Amino acid sequence: MSIPEPIAAxxxxxxxxxxxxxxxxxxxxxxxxxAETLRENGA
Structure with missing residues (x-):
């Protein structure tokens, strides 16, 4: 899984x-x- 491009940039x-x-x-x-976002989204 990668960081969405607009957020990363x-x-x-x-x-x-x-x-x-x-x-x-x-x-x-x-x-x-x-990491917090991934945990919140159940990844």
Whole structure:
């Protein structure tokens, strides 16, 4: 299962504006949100 394209693009675009050191924190939050969404949808 993949992240719907509009959501992925919208969430990941700000990474370009952040220092590389913060990318892991943002991606961790993204994957946490994804995991919660999958649990809510019974995946």
């Amino acid at each position: 919208e969430r990941l675009e700000p990474l370009n504006e952040l220092p590389v050191e913060q990318h892991a924190e943002v991606l961790d939050a993204l994957y946490t949100d994804l």
